[in-house]
Amino acid sequence: xxxFITYTDKGxxxxxxxxxxxxxxxxxxxxxVYPGPMPSKLVTVQFLPTLGTPTQRLRA
Numbered sequence: 001x002x003x004f005i006t007y008t009d010k011g012x013x014x015x016x017x018x019x020x021x022x023x024x025x026x027x028x029x030x031x032x033v034y035p036g037p038m039p040s041k042l043v044t045v046q047f048l049p050t051l052g053t054p055t056q057r058l059r060a
Contacts, residue, residue, distance in 0.1 A: 010033075012033040014033045014034075
């Protein structure tokens with residue numbers, strides 16, 4: 001599983017690589033890819049606040 005992912009020009013989600021300095025670099029993603037919708041098609045289903053109770057947003 002990836003800590004950071006990016007949506008690629010191939011239409012898949014891919015893991016970002018850790019560079020030699022330990023900084024995450026998403027400009028050259030790994031070959032570990034996952035299918036999924038493009039970012040503009042994603043919806044928020046739950047908000048996780050720093051403090052308090054999470055709220056859900058259900059599609060109408």
